[in-house]
Amino acid sequence: MAVVIKRVYDAVSSTDGTRVLVDRLWPRGLTKERAAIDEWLRDLAPSNELRRWYHAQPELWLDFRKKYLKELSRPECAGPLRRLYELSHEPKPLTLLFASKNETRNNATVLQEFITGMRAPATTGPASAHSARKRKVPSAKAK
Numbered sequence: 001m002a003v004v005i006k007r008v009y010d011a012v013s014s015t016d017g018t019r020v021l022v023d024r025l026w027p028r029g030l031t032k033e034r035a036a037i038d039e040w041l042r043d044l045a046p047s048n049e050l051r052r053w054y055h056a057q058p059e060l061w062l063d064f065r066k067k068y069l070k071e072l073s074r075p076e077c078a079g080p081l082r083r084l085y086e087l088s089h090e091p092k093p094l095t096l097l098f099a100s101k102n103e104t105r106n107n108a109t110v111l112q113e114f115i116t117g118m119r120a121p122a123t124t125g126p127a128s129a130h131s132a133r134k135r136k137v138p139s140a141k142a143k
Contacts, residue, residue, distance in 0.1 A: 002093040003116050005108040009099070012036045017093030020084070022108050024048065027099040037097065039087070041080040046107050047071055061105045068110050088115050 006016070008027045018038045021027075024045035027035065046054070046068050054064040072081065088094045098108035 003088050003096065003112050004093060005096045005098065005103075005106075005112050007099065007103060008035055008037075008097040015093065016095040018087050018090065019095050019097055020087060021097045022111055023097075023099050024051070025099075035097075039083070041084060043076050043080045044072070044084065044107075044111060051107075058102065058105065064105075065110050068107060069114065072114065084111070084115055 002017070004016075008021060008023075008030060012019070016036075019036055021035070021037045021040045021042075022044050024042045024047075045051070046064075050064070050067055050071060053067075054060065071077070084094075096108040096111055098106050100106035100108075
């Protein structure tokens with residue numbers, strides 16, 4: 001499972017495999033032909049509010065990362081996360097594309113870490129897995 005990240009403005013390579021744009025907005029000045037994108041999973045991008053917040057204070061990387069991971073647990077991310085997981089387990093490489101000038105601290109780097117450590121999503125979505133972890137197991141004393 002090779003998952004790499006790359007700026008969408010960089011040249012397309014035969015080693016890219018499946019190219020997936022993970023930004024909410026289409027990259028400025030880039031045509032669809034030049035971008036050579038196989039899929040656009042815009043629902044996996046940070047919310048506009050979070051994106052603007054981080055752009056104004058890039059020194060808060062760890063806070064951004066934490067907030068973004070929390071956003072990925074939203075119900076609307078379940079389908080796109082499942083699709084990303086499927087793509088990451090195909091024989092060809094998966095390239096996550098982003099537009100940010102910062103190549104080491106952006107949403108694609110968080111997604112790369114997330115997807116390479118992710119188990120197969122539950123069939124009912126990540127929200128059910130999250131709630132299952134919160135359920136308390138009855139203690140032996142309660143019986």
